[in-house]
Amino acid sequence: MKNQILFLSVFLISMTMFGQKDEIKAAEKALKSNDFNTAIAAINQAESLIGSADDKTKAKFYYLKGLALYQNGGPQMNVENTSAAFTQLREFEKSINSYKYSDEIGGLINKMVNGLAENASKDYSAAIESKEPADFKKAAKQFHQVYMLSKKDTVFLDNAALVYYFGKDYKTSRDLYKQLLDLNYTGIATEYIATNKSDGQDVSYPDKKAMDLQVKLGIAENPREEVKDSRRELIFKNLAQNSSDLEELNVALDYIAQGRKEFPKSYSLLIDEANIYYKLGNNPKFKELLEMAIEMNPTEPTLYYNVGVMNMDQKKIDEAIKYFEKAIELKPDYGDAYNNIGAAIIDKAAPIIEEMNKSLTDFAKYDKLQKKQFDIYKQAVPYYEKAYELNKSSISVVQTLMGLYENLGGMDDKLEALKAVYAELKGE
Structure with missing residues (x-):
């Protein structure tokens, strides 16, 4: 009886493996003919079976899932789902120390990053005009998606946190700022700038090499490097502001305490602390902190x-x-x-x-x-x-x-x- 049960178990595992491979083959075939709906349907069928697959099969599954959702970058693509699928692939291949498919999708991800970043900037400009919270949140979501696709570009996580605040989504903004602290993000960066000779406008370059080439070709002049200040003080300030807007005033004071420990001479954080005590109705403490502020800024x-x-x-x-x-x-x-x-x-x-x-x-x-x-x-x-x-x-x-x-x-x-x-x- 035990042998029979073992035989049945092996038989069921084999059937599962065949099911996985059949669906993956169907998805791969559909993708070759740009039949994305069929490909997605096959991927969905295989999803429930993929947990028991070997690493090679899993990696291919995640790769095909990303391609099916990407849909050649067409208008039907769901950016959020595609981004999640590509991230899932890269994280899985990183866990098994194999980057076959991650390397293949590098170009697609760069294309998505550039497109998302451009759209996020446009939507942010539109939000500034409309001043509608929903428009700010739309831009913030895209800034965050850029970061999820390209986590080396931490500045986009910073952008998302700030723009979510403008959209009055204080909780999401605070969560993203907390991520920045956990990443020990400073925002300190060197910006490469030169002046375009044709119109006299300053242009920012991705690196020194690109700037120097433009100068060498006679397209730009006056090359210079500008180092951006640390944004950590502002991160503590914005964490406190989000908490204050969520009416979590004691949490806000905790963030200010952390910030003032790191930046003891921060006038801005001192004023924020004073304002929170005023909001709490603690006028003596408010007055005490203002007197300290006068010493710093008389x-x-x-x-x-x-x-x-x-x-x-x-x-x-x-x-x-x-x-x-x-x-x-x-x-x-x-x-x-x-x-x-x-x-x-x-x-x-x-x-x-x-x-x-x-x-x-x-x-x-x-x-x-x-x-x-x-x-x-x-x-x-x-x-x-x-x-x-x-x-x-x-x-x-x-x-x-x-x-x-x-x-x-x-x-x-x-x-x-x-x-x-x-x-x-x-x-x-």
Whole structure:
């Protein structure tokens, strides 16, 4: 009985092998006559049987599968499936240390890579015009396919990650950036550039040899080499941005921590970290990081302005005014800073108003306190007037200035002029 079972098993294996070979032969015959539908059908029939085939048969199967899907590069070709099939072939032959078919498809892959890269660039340009996320994702997918076909061209994986972000596919973008980190990708490369003599335009060449030949032939001049900066800092930044957009703020902070460990002097990563803490509602940490940023970049007015806002939140009025004044010193037309100095000055009247409310029956004390209140308001007026001068469309500035004029009195002309502006802004 055992012998009978063994005999049947051997018989079934033999039948499977014949089935594989028959389908592979049918696919090969169909390909010779460009009958791609028949070839694909035969490949599909053999697919379920190929697991038990020997390495030689498997390699041929993957080769024919790729050719069947490639369809001579015609319009019916499914680029994604063809790319996957060729990749499967190359990875299998690499695993068995035999490159017979991989070498044969090299020219086809180069042709696909060039075509995909060209289409990806065109689609990216179209996406920039349309600004539609779907158009960006279409271009990103093709950039990624180029990389899958030619993994030495890591820059296309970088392109895909960035363009997926533009397409608001934050998860895919993040996954691709993580691959770049795993590959220890830096993006550092030497670009070979020369000026075309006929039109004066700069041209990039794939290598120094190609550039030198053009110069030698008198077609180009002014040859030079430019080394591109590392993109790793930007990769950490974009990983954090994708995570932030996915509302995974703690994950974003982890990526920034990794980035700042590698780039401790990165102003950009520091600002991103500050913004995430602000998004988390951790204002003290936000302020602390902004103060660190000021040490790194002491001429950026926005930093002083934001620290001023944080000081106002903490009721440190004089400290806030100091930072707003520094922002104005660096940017004299900083309308929001003028507005906030005015608001900070008015805040100084808050305890006086509170005391006035407690002294409603003591007219002498009330009048004395109100004079102090109005003296403070007078200090705020020039700042609000400057804010209005710099931004005449701000309803809040106009409203505040109208209130000051009305409270202080003696400014009827200015008040009436602002009332007309206010009515116009409200569309009355």
